[in-house]
Amino acid sequence: MEKIRVENLYKIFGPQPAKVIPMLEQGLSKGDIMEKTKHGVGVNNASFSVEEGEIVVVMGLSGSGKSTLVRCINRLIEPTQGRVFIDGIDLTSLDKNELRKVRLEKLGMVFQNFALFPHRTVLQNAEFGLEIKGMDPEERSKKAYDALELVGLKGWEDSFPSQLSGGMQQRVGLARALALDPDILLMDEAFSALDPLIRRDMQDELISLQERMQKTILFISHDLDEALKLGDRIVLMKDGEIVQIGTPEDILTNPADDYVSRFVEDVDITKVLTAESVMKKTEAVGHIKTDGPRAALRKMRKNSISSLFVLNEERKLMGVVNAQDCAKLVAEGSSDLRSVICTTCKTTHLDTPAQDLFIIMQDLGYPLAVVDDDNRLKGVIIRGSLIAAIAERGGN
Amino acid sequence: MDIPRIPVGKTIEAGIDFLVEHCSFATRAFSDVLDTGLDIVQTGMLALPPWLFIIIVSLLTWRLARSKRIALFSIAGLLLIWNMGLWKATVSTISLVIVSTLMALMIGVPTGILAAMSKYVNKTVMPVLDVMQTMPAFVYLIPAIPFFGLGKVAAIFSTVIFAMPPAIRFTCLGIQQVPKELIECSEAFGSTRWQRLVKLELPLATPTIMAGVNQTVMLSLSMVVIAAMIGAKGLGGEVWKAIQRLQMGKGFEAGIGIVIVAIIMDRVLQKVGSRKQ
Numbered sequence A: 001m002e003k004i005r006v007e008n009l010y011k012i013f014g015p016q017p018a019k020v021i022p023m024l025e026q027g028l029s030k031g032d033i034m035e036k037t038k039h040g041v042g043v044n045n046a047s048f049s050v051e052e053g054e055i056v057v058v059m060g061l062s063g064s065g066k067s068t069l070v071r072c073i074n075r076l077i078e079p080t081q082g083r084v085f086i087d088g089i090d091l092t093s094l095d096k097n098e099l100r101k102v103r104l105e106k107l108g109m110v111f112q113n114f115a116l117f118p119h120r121t122v123l124q125n126a127e128f129g130l131e132i133k134g135m136d137p138e139e140r141s142k143k144a145y146d147a148l149e150l151v152g153l154k155g156w157e158d159s160f161p162s163q164l165s166g167g168m169q170q171r172v173g174l175a176r177a178l179a180l181d182p183d184i185l186l187m188d189e190a191f192s193a194l195d196p197l198i199r200r201d202m203q204d205e206l207i208s209l210q211e212r213m214q215k216t217i218l219f220i221s222h223d224l225d226e227a228l229k230l231g232d233r234i235v236l237m238k239d240g241e242i243v244q245i246g247t248p249e250d251i252l253t254n255p256a257d258d259y260v261s262r263f264v265e266d267v268d269i270t271k272v273l274t275a276e277s278v279m280k281k282t283e284a285v286g287h288i289k290t291d292g293p294r295a296a297l298r299k300m301r302k303n304s305i306s307s308l309f310v311l312n313e314e315r316k317l318m319g320v321v322n323a324q325d326c327a328k329l330v331a332e333g334s335s336d337l338r339s340v341i342c343t344t345c346k347t348t349h350l351d352t353p354a355q356d357l358f359i360i361m362q363d364l365g366y367p368l369a370v371v372d373d374d375n376r377l378k379g380v381i382i383r384g385s386l387i388a389a390i391a392e393r394g395g396n
Numbered sequence B: 001m002d003i004p005r006i007p008v009g010k011t012i013e014a015g016i017d018f019l020v021e022h023c024s025f026a027t028r029a030f031s032d033v034l035d036t037g038l039d040i041v042q043t044g045m046l047a048l049p050p051w052l053f054i055i056i057v058s059l060l061t062w063r064l065a066r067s068k069r070i071a072l073f074s075i076a077g078l079l080l081i082w083n084m085g086l087w088k089a090t091v092s093t094i095s096l097v098i099v100s101t102l103m104a105l106m107i108g109v110p111t112g113i114l115a116a117m118s119k120y121v122n123k124t125v126m127p128v129l130d131v132m133q134t135m136p137a138f139v140y141l142i143p144a145i146p147f148f149g150l151g152k153v154a155a156i157f158s159t160v161i162f163a164m165p166p167a168i169r170f171t172c173l174g175i176q177q178v179p180k181e182l183i184e185c186s187e188a189f190g191s192t193r194w195q196r197l198v199k200l201e202l203p204l205a206t207p208t209i210m211a212g213v214n215q216t217v218m219l220s221l222s223m224v225v226i227a228a229m230i231g232a233k234g235l236g237g238e239v240w241k242a243i244q245r246l247q248m249g250k251g252f253e254a255g256i257g258i259v260i261v262a263i264i265m266d267r268v269l270q271k272v273g274s275r276k277q
Helices: A017-025 A030-037 A066-073 A096-106 A122-133 A137-150 A166-179 A196-213 A224-230 A248-253 A258-265 A293-302 A323-332 A354-361 A383-394 B008-047 B050-065 B068-083 B087-117 B119-134 B137-148 B152-176 B180-188 B193-230 B234-245 B248-276
Strands: A002-013 A040-051 A055-059 A081-086 A107-110 A184-188 A216-221 A233-238 A241-246 A285-287 A307-311 A317-322 A347-349 A368-371 A377-381
Touching: A002 A017, A002 A066, A002 A216, A017 A030, A017 A040, A030 A040, A040 A066, A040 A216, A040 A241, A055 A066, A055 A224, A066 A081, A066 A184, A066 A216, A096 A107, A096 A122, A107 A166, A107 B180, A122 A137, A122 A166, A122 B193, A137 A166, A166 A196, A196 A224, A216 A224, A224 A248, A224 A383, A233 A248, A233 A258, A241 A248, A241 A258, A248 A258, A248 A354, A285 A293, A293 A307, A293 A323, A307 A377, A317 A323, A317 A368, A354 A368, A354 A383, A377 A383, B008 B087, B008 B137, B008 B152, B050 B068, B050 B248, B068 B087, B068 B248, B087 B119, B087 B152, B087 B193, B087 B234, B087 B248, B119 B152, B137 B152, B137 B193, B152 B193, B180 B193, B193 B234, B193 B248, B234 B248
Parallel strands: A055 A216, A055 A233, A107 A184, A184 A216, A285 A307, A347 A368
Antiparallel strands: A002 A040, A002 A081, A233 A241, A307 A317, A368 A377
16 A cells, blocks of 8 residues: 655745746756756655555765655645645645644654754653653553663663663654654654664664564665665655666666666675675574474574475485475374475575576575585575675675 | 934933823832732741741752852851841842842743744844843833832832843743754654643753843842832942942942842852753
8 A cells, every 4th residue: 555655746945936846847957946046956856655564765865855855745844846645645735733643643753863852861752742642641651661662772761862872862763753653654864873883783673673563664865775775665866856766676786877877886796796795694404304394393483484494414405395384294294394395496506696696586485595516505595685785795 | 504303312201201191000009019019028038037037048049059058158148147237138139139030030931932933023022122231220210210109119110121131032042042953853743832832942941041040130139239229228228328328338238248149049040050951
């Protein structure tokens, strides 16, 4: 389902913004318009949508209009023209009070420099939205406690923001937004002010939170690595215009124009990266000699995976079994995995370039096994970790 | 060539005369009420034996300022005042300061809030404040008399006008200094204007507002002394008497009394203000 839809959105800064829009339609550039009319172009004819449960990253360099765009969505900045729909409701047509309700009920926001209230404790910060909503004190502090626990800040409730590190402060910011349980999270450069290591942690944490919560997230970032890591889709902006919308793979492998390709140039190390450098250690494997379906199931459960690679007596890869088939075997009372092993599972060699891995892994229902020349299992590649690995190395 | 004289003074006088003629019945009535109120405060304070009063004030300063030094200073200072025979005058001055400060804050803080929230109010109020602050304090004494008669209420009136500007300015400044980001955040969470003011702006502006309160108190004290010229009595009255009789010693004694009261009030308010941060 479509959660957010932005249609032909414009934001022009200056005394007579309406006059500028026809000029933009004629194709004048941001620079020309600044020179001719002294009007700044914030957002130029942006249209895109965000599906429920999706993370869309709006990315661009500073001045590309991405922060303006996100503020137009909750109307912290009034759009000059165009429409914004949240759950099918046209936000641009709402009056002040209706808008407040939508903000309160549907749109949580996390800010770049945290924007925590210095006079309030961590708990009181997390309570803020609920307090605005008029919830009674007991209920709201319970919800705020829960939200703080969710972001890993249990025990810090009575501290003040100034006593926390940057990463922790942003967790408070996140908890403040999550406490209201909004469908949509707008995250404006939420991790940009953090140092790289903490930023990576927070990104991982957001991904794992998202797996549990399934919010719709619009994430603003100037960092391509971050966009590649977090985004289900990426919206690339330049000079207020959207230049490309696509999945991380699309953007990397198929840049829409020069601007995008120059952008991804530094990151496009898919050509030099190989399977060996992006694979992860296999946490669990089955041994055909010793493991039956019950053991296989237990190993999967323990490692929260849904399929397991099985090795033969010589520790060479035989194939892969999935949890469903194992469960069936258990029900049937059979103890031999052989009947359910998929021996035709795709494998790849240590020196396969990462670029090709994308193609191999397309529509693959289980991780990709990496084997050496003797067909010994060396590691596995998961789609998510492939993108993450590329993104991380791109940062160096 | 004769340039006709612009009748600035005459116009103002005519305006005030007009107001006096039509409003003085109300202001005089108000004056009577306030006078009675003041009397009650003052007799109440004087009903306590000075030693008990000194103990109470010292304990209060100790609790509020959380500082032994300031508490000890209050004991010593107030004992000295008592010893110099200025007790009654001091109590009278303190009660005047308290009443005029409260009135100045009651008008000043809300005005400051309005000035911070509305551009138009701001543009109207600020030049008025400039005039209020640069006009020599003595000038306020003159119109106070026809409205309120000679005495304490006229003194309070001119004191309120003189002491109010910092309350307005600091309140306004404190609210305007709230970071834009935090305001954006409270908006994004759907605050009403009132919620934004109460939950965000006022708490963050409190230290600045407290600095304004401190200024207001100090200005009140200085104006209450000047207002002795129109019959405010108190410590200022002692100074005024000493000037007329050229009694240097008496003048300095009363002056020292004023300084002691000022120091106690200032330190306590400063501590309270900085603790709020």
